[in-house]
Amino acid sequence: MPRIAYLGPEGTFTEQAVCRLLADSTATGLNTAELIPAESVAAALDAVRSGERDAACVPIENSVEGSVTSTMDALADGAPLVAVAETMLPVRFDILVREGTRAEDVRTITSHPHALAQVRRWLEVHLPGAAQSATTSTSAAAVAVRDGQADAAVCSPLAAERYGLSVLAGQVADIEDAVTRFLLVRRPGAVPPPTGADRTTVVVVTGDAIGSLARVLNEFALRGVNLTRIESRPIKGSFGEYRFFLDFAGHVAQAHVGEALAALRRHCQDVRFLGSFPRADEGGPSGSDEAFTAAAEWLAEIRSGGRA
Numbered sequence: 001m002p003r004i005a006y007l008g009p010e011g012t013f014t015e016q017a018v019c020r021l022l023a024d025s026t027a028t029g030l031n032t033a034e035l036i037p038a039e040s041v042a043a044a045l046d047a048v049r050s051g052e053r054d055a056a057c058v059p060i061e062n063s064v065e066g067s068v069t070s071t072m073d074a075l076a077d078g079a080p081l082v083a084v085a086e087t088m089l090p091v092r093f094d095i096l097v098r099e100g101t102r103a104e105d106v107r108t109i110t111s112h113p114h115a116l117a118q119v120r121r122w123l124e125v126h127l128p129g130a131a132q133s134a135t136t137s138t139s140a141a142a143v144a145v146r147d148g149q150a151d152a153a154v155c156s157p158l159a160a161e162r163y164g165l166s167v168l169a170g171q172v173a174d175i176e177d178a179v180t181r182f183l184l185v186r187r188p189g190a191v192p193p194p195t196g197a198d199r200t201t202v203v204v205v206t207g208d209a210i211g212s213l214a215r216v217l218n219e220f221a222l223r224g225v226n227l228t229r230i231e232s233r234p235i236k237g238s239f240g241e242y243r244f245f246l247d248f249a250g251h252v253a254q255a256h257v258g259e260a261l262a263a264l265r266r267h268c269q270d271v272r273f274l275g276s277f278p279r280a281d282e283g284g285p286s287g288s289d290e291a292f293t294a295a296a297e298w299l300a301e302i303r304s305g306g307r308a
């Protein structure tokens, strides 16, 4: 049975995400799998790199706080991995405490930084003055509260029961309809076939030259490729140098996407392919190959002497 690592411990939103991915076996090609919690995103990805796990499910971005930078960095460094599926979860939080703790007793509150950020206003109003600290995941925060290391945790609704905690407040979210996107990542292998509504993700190092980023963006614009996300991250150890994470509509098997990627490969210092997979949102279609295929056929005819 395939073994899938997820950002644990048990009861995280990431565990819910991987369950949702498995329920839709067309997205993953998997009907069943053993789910194994990992201590951090980096540990989950490294377990896939080493072959100890077959895949990993990790959070990549949310609509309130943006990208999960630790995931991005862990995907850009180390042996290459590719995403084969994504899913999006609406996220609302429970504020969990040990039984008997009242709001006025809460001095310290802990969770994953993205969870704390998504209830910031609620905390200011309802638990003002409580000191905040970060954990590697929402369930790691539940463990910290259970073990007496903090008074309250911002968690997924699954965590209260799993860790024997009480709900101080349920269904908390500063922004209604906030969603988090998760990726299922594997070692490079067969790319999932195009569905007509796919997303491709790459990370590029443009090099330090005037217009180098504009050139990258132009390669997409010229071919009608719609970017869905662009984000820069520092290249650690080289102050002032960045790499760009680019998500766009389309699949590497499509001619216009392939041409855009080949152009990046020619112009950029480094290009890492991070996967083409079916889109989980209502985003538009992948763009059309028709004009590119027709032009390629026309060129082939000229080259073979079939057309003047």
Ligand SMILES: O=C(O)C(=O)Cc1ccccc1
Residues within 6 Å of the ligand: 007, 011, 012, 013, 014, 015, 059, 062, 091, 112, 114, 115, 136, 137, 138, 139, 156, 180
């Ligand atoms: O999966 C979790 O529980 C995490 O800690 C990551 C996270 C944090 C906030 C929103 C969604 C996922």
